[in-house]
Amino acid sequence: MFELTKEYIEELKEVILVEDAVKALEMIEPLHASDIADLYDSISLEEARFLYLLLDSEMASDVLIELDEDDRKKLLKALPSDVIAKQFIDNMESDDAADIIGEMEEERQEEILSHIGDVEQAGDILDLLHYHEDTAGGMMGKEYIAVNAEWSMPTCIEEVRKQSEDVKEIYYVYVVDDDNILKGVLPLKKLITTPSVSKVKHIMMTDLVTVQPDMDNEEVAAVIEKYDLIAIPVVDSIGRLIGRITVDDVVDVIREEAEKDYQLASGITDDVESSDSVAKLTRARLPWLLIGLMGGVFAAQVLGLFEGNLGEHPILAAFVPLIAAMGGNVGIQSSAIVVQGLASNTLEIGGSFQKILKELSVAMVNAFILALVIYLVTYFWMDDMALTHTVSISLFSVVIFAAVFGTTIPLVLNRFKIDPALATGPFITTANDIIGLFIYLYISTLFF
Amino acid sequence: MFELTKEYIEELKEVILVEDAVKALEMIEPLHASDIADLYDSISLEEARFLYLLLDSEMASDVLIELDEDDRKKLLKALPSDVIAKQFIDNMESDDAADIIGEMEEERQEEILSHIGDVEQAGDILDLLHYHEDTAGGMMGKEYIAVNAEWSMPTCIEEVRKQSEDVKEIYYVYVVDDDNILKGVLPLKKLITTPSVSKVKHIMMTDLVTVQPDMDNEEVAAVIEKYDLIAIPVVDSIGRLIGRITVDDVVDVIREEAEKDYQLASGITDDVESSDSVAKLTRARLPWLLIGLMGGVFAAQVLGLFEGNLGEHPILAAFVPLIAAMGGNVGIQSSAIVVQGLASNTLEIGGSFQKILKELSVAMVNAFILALVIYLVTYFWMDDMALTHTVSISLFSVVIFAAVFGTTIPLVLNRFKIDPALATGPFITTANDIIGLFIYLYISTLFF
Incomplete structure (x- = not known):
């Protein structure tokens, strides 16, 4: 198997610089299509085009399929329609061809389709273009026996x-x-x-x-x-x-689905990679941060409601981060279990009510242990029984609340056909922060 | 395709209750092995055993492979070694057989191996048992041509x-x-x-x-x-x-890997499902919550350091949750991008230093916009320029810090061969909370 090294890339860049086609071809000959596609991350569009035109038509098609969508779009823009049609699309499996053509603007699509020599292939592609890319029709190919x-x-x-x-x-x-x-x-x-x-x-x-x-x-x-x-x-x-x-297309779907859930849980929308542009990375992340910011402003208002109590007993402020963080942590744990259960369909049988009951049992155990620990910590550290009671009772309540909230939200979203993974990530943390703080400060008024 | 309904399960349970083997077999006959395995979630061990003994040996082997590891262990405990060897292991592909035998205690393993009729099969299984289950050797089978x-x-x-x-x-x-x-x-x-x-x-x-x-x-x-x-x-x-x-074994690995990363990001260790016991669910989650709790206690001590300032200006407390939450959110976003890059090997080329620089650019843009928003909000809402400056400058600093911290930690963990996904989840949130609060309160002393 081939391993891409810095030395290899440097050598290749030099060979391309002096336009030594023979040597370049010799270097990429032993590579698999997906290895050649990997090269594209490390070389410029110009360099890539030079390499691309050296490949025979079958290999060029294979590389084209393995490229990142963004890279492929750039490369195809730099090539005329008839070359694309005859060199690549004619040789491709219909599902790959339809995927690639489907990424283009409609005008370009028609231009390329009109240049395809094999009428059956053109017809198959046109049929496949009617299906949405996220459906079985969009994944299927016409090559079967x-x-x-x-x-x-x-x-x-x-x-x-x-x-x-x-x-x-x-x-x-x-x-x-x-x-x-x-x-x-x-x-x-x-x-x-x-x-x-x-x-x-x-x-x-x-x-x-x-x-x-x-x-x-x-x-x-x-x-x-x-x-x-x-x-x-x-x-x-x-x-x-x-x-x-x-199955190879299915492997891609499984990977993408998992990545999407993971990114949503981390507060990132859109499919981004660390190699994407700063603007794209920012767009994927800023909206969630703004939600978090609004949540923070809201939390500030909740704290403002209890300003009198906080002013008289500034020690109460010390446990604000603890309460907020614990609500967020428990909420995310609960949501994650539900989101995964929904994704793998293991939740189908047995009602939502039972899930919430079970989550409640787990939460009770966790809440009891956590409250006990914080009771002991504050008892020996603070010597202020009002504080000890406030912190431990409100931690108990916040953990229970966050567990029920974290379990319920993804179930509700799913019922309304919204991606339940949205529930994890900044949204649920922020909501839990605010409600948790309210619980904490309200309980404090009972003891102080 | 078969869809598991409540009605079907109720009917099946009734049929099993009156021990009507003919009717039960008729009901499960049209099902695939994995459909029968799915049934196990909804019926008792006794009911499962009744069904199991009705199946012919090939189907029984297939169902056994499709069962959850926990269910399988329970079921196998209820069956004698010679039945397991002759009815199931003899018919299984060697990799599946080795996986299942590998889950048992050593004594039971030897007992079952000694009952296998086909010496070649027993030898293959014994060979495969030498490999660690998380390696290619542990995944491979001996059935090839x-x-x-x-x-x-x-x-x-x-x-x-x-x-x-x-x-x-x-x-x-x-x-x-x-x-x-x-x-x-x-x-x-x-x-x-x-x-x-x-x-x-x-x-x-x-x-x-x-x-x-x-x-x-x-x-x-x-x-x-x-x-x-x-x-x-x-x-x-x-x-x-x-x-x-x-490839079917590989699909399982991809799914498990993605689930593990997702669970780590959500603060859940061990592979748990919502159908697991309360004790198992608690064990997977409590350790992370205790880390969060210790972090909260630590944060309380940081706030204690600035008690004088907080006592004089209680309004400062109002923005504590905002600062803590934003540090956590940004940190998780940054870590998630690095963790995914490491998982899909797209980070290999190009040094860590460049990653951090790029992350820094994204953070700068986000930090600037967020600081501007909070500047305007506090300016018009609070009418306290010291507060406005403190909150916006420290938000800017916290976002930058969290981005660098969130990018660096998984890279460092990876260098030391520790799973970088550990960096996401409660650990990074907690660390960011504490450091973010310190930054906020320190900056407040410059303005108040």
Whole structure:
């Protein structure tokens, strides 16, 4: 396997600088497409274009697919439509081609489609462009192998041989009837191990797992993951085979979904990477910080409500950060468990009420232990029983409240079809801060 | 596809209650193994055992693999060793068998291994048990198909047919020399499409991507993901083929890795689900809360240092939650970007110093805007220029500090081979809280 080193990149840049095509090609020849795509982070657009034009058309297509969306857009803008169509799109699998064309402006799309030589390929791409990119239709490709259930095995094998010219890798052979309705699946293994006297319909597996084109891509990923599949057929509403989705696309969806949840929990919207521009990174983060800031201003007003009490007993202020932080921490923990449960569908069975009850039990145990610890700490440290009571009782209440709040919010958001991961992150911390402070200061008025 | 409903479960429970084996089998017959495994969340251990003993041995093995680790352990404890060995382990792929046996106590392991009828299977499992479960060796299975590079295609196909009896699904055929050194890969497609006159070595792909058994499982996942593979061969240090890893296991690793990072960011250790026991959920969460609590006590001491100033100007206390929250929010955002960059290896090239510089630019923009907003808010609301200056200048400083701190900590942890995701979550919030408060109160002494 190839490892990208600083030395390699420096050497490559020098070779490109003197436009030594032979040496450059020699250097990138042993690399996989995704290794070449990785190079793009370390070289300029000009350098990339030089390399790109050295590659043969199949490799160039593969690299194009592996590039970051942003890099790909820049590179494609620098190339004429007919080159894109003939050199890359013609050789690509239809799902990749549709993804890449779908990223362009409509005018450019039409221009490129009109330059594609293979009419069938152009038609497939046009069909796929109708589906939303976050659905099964948007993930599926048209490259699959289908045989008729009534055929004998030799006919079937002959047909597979013919069809496989257009398909990079075959994992399953799909079996359809005369109306193209999916009837079964033939694992490739069977083509080799089954005697030739059988008919396809007698050896196919009829135990089908399929998806429909409008299914959400995260659901498709969940199905493939659940049934440990390598590929899944896509059928329309009357069961006709219209495409197939392969596991490598699903791996990408799982990764993206996880990253999105993680970023939301950290208060980052949009899909950003550390290599993105300062402006993009700022846009992804500032809105959450402004929410946090407004929350802080609100918290200041809550503290203002109790200004009299705080002025008389300034020691109360010392525990403000503790109360606020604990509310936030417990709230995020509770939300995270619910968000993950919803993402992996393990929450489906059993009502929300039970979840809240269970979360309440966990919160009770935690709250009791935390309150006991802070009771002892303040008792021995402060020698002020009013403070000890205020802090420990309000910590107990804040932990319980935050747990219930943190559990409920994602469930409510999910009910209203809003991404529950929004509940974690700055929003829930901020809300918990404010309510927690109110609880603390209100309880303090009972003791002081 | 099957959807698990409350009605279905109620009916099934009734059928089990009256021990109607025929009806129960009829109900679960159309289900996939993973659907049957899902049932286990909703029924008791006794009910599960009743169902389990109705299944044929192959289905029972499949269900066993799909079960949650906790459920599986309970179920296996309720079954005798010879039943486990003969009914399940004998039929399982070696990697799954080794995983399941690896979860047991050593004594039980030996007992079960001694009951396995197929000596080759027992030997494979014993070999696999030597590898750590989080490595390529721990993920790999021994079920692969290998042919000799010198063979002709008809011999090769004959051999594939023979070997495939023991292998559930074939994705690639591996090509080795006489010493079992891996020389190439034959996609299954080639077996069908290549004329029989060729020799294996002339049509195999020699462009190999392999892993060694001691590679970390997250790295294996990254390789499979990067090169869009369905399976990857595992070779020892001199290149001999010793196993293969399939993409379905990799999907599990990616999912688990993402969940772990998410949980760490939310202050949850251990792999917990909302269906786990209250004790387990508490154990996963309490330690982080205690860290937060200690942080809060520490923050109280920092506030105590400035008690004089706070007593004279109680309005200062009102902005304590704002400063603490903003430090935490910015710190988590910065850490999250670094943690994700490290996880997806996009940070490799380009030094840490540049990352910190870039983070600093983003922080500058955010800090300036946030400070400006709070300047205006406090100016029009409070009519106290000392306060306005204190709050806006310290907010600016805290945001910058938190960004640098949040970027640096995961990089440092990573350098010392500690999981950088530990940096996110309560630890970084707590540290930022305390340092942020110190900055705020120190700056206040300059104006008040």
